[in-house]
Amino acid sequence: MEKLKQSILELITDTSTNLPPDVRRAVNAAKVQEDLGTRAALSLSTIAQNVVMAEENVSPICQDTGMPTFEVKTPVGVNQLIIKKAIKEMIAEATRTGKLRSNSVDSLTGANTGDNLGPGTPVIHFEQWEEDEIEIKLILKGGGCENKNIQYSLPCELEGLGKVGRNLDGIRKCILHAVYQAQGQGCSAGFIGVGIGGDRTSGYALAKHQLFRKVDDVNPIPELAELESYIMETANQLGIGTMGFGGNATLLGCKVGVENRLPASFFVSVAYNCWAFRRQGVRLNAETGEILRYLYKDEEVKMDLTSVVAAEEKEERREVVLQAPISEEQIRSLKVGDVVIINGEMHTGRDALHSYLMENDCPVDLNGGIIYHCGPVMLKDEAGQWHVKAAGPTTSIREEPYQGDIIKKFGIRAVIGKGGMGAKTLKALGEHGAVYLNAIGGAAQYYAECLEKVEGVDFMEFGIPEAMWHLRVKGFAAIVTMDSHGNSLHADVEKTSFEKLAQFAAPVFK
Numbered sequence: 099m100e101k102l103k104q105s106i107l108e109l110i111t112d113t114s115t116n117l118p119p120d121v122r123r124a125v126n127a128a129k130v131q132e133d134l135g136t137r138a139a140l141s142l143s144t145i146a147q148n149v150v151m152a153e154e155n156v157s158p159i160c161q162d163t164g165m166p167t168f169e170v171k172t173p174v175g176v177n178q179l180i181i182k183k184a185i186k187e188m189i190a191e192a193t194r195t196g197k198l199r200s201n202s203v204d205s206l207t208g209a210n211t212g213d214n215l216g217p218g219t220p221v222i223h224f225e226q227w228e229e230d231e232i233e234i235k236l237i238l239k240g241g242g243c244e245n246k247n248i249q250y251s252l253p254c255e256l257e258g259l260g261k262v263g264r265n266l267d268g269i270r271k272c273i274l275h276a277v278y279q280a281q282g283q284g285c286s287a288g289f290i291g292v293g294i295g296g297d298r299t300s301g302y303a304l305a306k307h308q309l310f311r312k313v314d315d316v317n318p319i320p321e322l323a324e325l326e327s328y329i330m331e332t333a334n335q336l337g338i339g340t341m342g343f344g345g346n347a348t349l350l351g352c353k354v355g356v357e358n359r360l361p362a363s364f365f366v367s368v369a370y371n372c373w374a375f376r377r378q379g380v381r382l383n384a385e386t387g388e389i390l391r392y393l394y395k396d397e398e399v400k401m402d403l404t405s406v407v408a409a410e411e412k413e414e415r416r417e418v419v420l421q422a423p424i425s426e427e428q429i430r431s432l433k434v435g436d437v438v439i440i441n442g443e444m445h446t447g448r449d450a451l452h453s454y455l456m457e458n459d460c461p462v463d464l465n466g467g468i469i470y471h472c473g474p475v476m477l478k479d480e481a482g483q484w485h486v487k488a489a490g491p492t493t494s495i496r497e498e499p500y501q502g503d504i505i506k507k508f509g510i511r512a513v514i515g516k517g518g519m520g521a522k523t524l525k526a527l528g529e530h531g532a533v534y535l536n537a538i539g540g541a542a543q544y545y546a547e548c549l550e551k552v553e554g555v556d557f558m559e560f561g562i563p564e565a566m567w568h569l570r571v572k573g574f575a576a577i578v579t580m581d582s583h584g585n586s587l588h589a590d591v592e593k594t595s596f597e598k599l600a601q602f603a604a605p606v607f608k
């Protein structure tokens with residue numbers, strides 16, 4: 099098995115940096131569905147550009163390279179321990195070279211292991227089969243979309259949809275609700291895997307397993323094939339759109355699997371995957387470990403990079419250049435829908451930093467400053483200088499308990515993230531003169547290019563993703579989605595999508 103390690107490293111690198119053709123096709127199709135010049139269409143253009151950059155730079159499509167989850171099938175007699183060891187070594191190697199972010203965190207101490215290894219990481223499932231070759235499949239599913247997974251225990255009652263029975267129509271309601279509750283926070287437009295039945299654990303495993311199906315396959319069970327196409331049709335009428343900006347493309351794929359259940363239980367488990375749907379697989383020669391072929395690479399699909407900005411829209415859209423420190427007056431002039439271009443300094447901060455700042459001082463002056471909800475992939479060169487390898491936004495709503503107080507305490511004028519924030523932050527934006535800016539989730543290469551220099555770092559003890567990076571940026575574009583006048587695009591889209599969801603309460607399947 100002299101080629102085994104090399105093959106595994108290639109698989110990990112390809113999965114993290116090169117979006118598979120079926121996913122590319124789905125993203126391209128979404129772009130066609132969106133109206134020219136809308137925020138959703140512009141976001142899809144950025145996403146397409148980002149996919150191309152990731153492939154060219156051989157760098158992560160998204161900075162959150164997720165929970166590496168392997169499904170391995172081996173012929174009888176192959177030593178699975180050797181494969182496990184090779185996977186672990188190559189996960190550490192891919193982390194060292196910036197193809198993966200160090201993503202394994204001690205749940206009790208918060209310490210990052212730094213190499214993506216630790217209890218429970220990576221996840222590896224082995225199975226034996228009758229074939230002669232080894233098959234290794236890998237999915238890198240990020241934390242933001244993982245947080246939007248949801249499990250329903252039937253019968254139940256769902257907001258807007260009413261009673262949910264233990265039948266196909268009940269399942270239909272659960273899936274629609276799952277898409278609705280994710281809003282844009284899992285970086286829509288997304289893909290869902292659904293597991294019907296099992297217990298709580300195997301139900302979720304089945305749901306995640308569905309994500310290994312090709313986007314364009316047809317379910318062999320006729321009722322489920324019908325359900326899948328119903329969901330594709332209907333979920334895209336919810337109007338959530340790319341990044342939750344509103345629009346026609348909300349769901350790019352729906353795959354449903356079924357397993358037996360216990361008489362007392364009826365679970366519907368949904369695994370939500372962002373547009374950055376990174377999964378790949380290989381067949382290996384069982385003697386040498388050499389790659390014989392890839393499983394999701396049957397054709398080459400180029401990203402659609404055609405510009406979607408309609409001329410008249412371009413004139414209407416206001417573009418404002420912001421340079422930190424930002425004045426209150428400038429912030430008050432911004433309204434939802436404005437595009438801002440940021441130059442100057444910004445500071446990353448996410449969960450660990452926000453909780454720290456509630457009780458402590460900040461090592462830098464944040465007055466008039468910009469906080470970026472981001473956990474980047476960073477590499478240090480031989481001279482000791484840090485470089486940004488991938489740096490898209492993280493889900494902002496996690497900071498909701500802290501953000502308003504932190505804005506107040508430190509005089510922050512702009513918060514950049516994705517997915518929007520809640521009522522408490524909106525109130526603070528109005529009271530203190532600040533804005534929330536939505537960057538395109540997953541566009542980690544696109545934003546890394548705007549981050550010109552790492553000026554410094556604090557709190558390295560929080561680990562690379564959670565540290566406070568001080569960055570010099572140029573031409574960083576984001577959209578005002580919550581302003582200082584009480585407007586929130588996120589609240590609006592949530593409200594209208596709920597009204598649409600409620601229109602699907604009447605039974606469809608017997």
Ligand SMILES: O=C(O)C[C@H](O)C(=O)O
Binds near residue numbers: 240473492
């Ligand atoms: O951890 C991150 O960088 C992003 C995360 O996947 C998210 O979607 O919030």
Ligand code: SF4
Binds near residue numbers: 164239242284373541
């Ligand atoms: S930031 Fe968005 S694209 Fe990246 S892993 Fe999280 S949900 Fe997926």
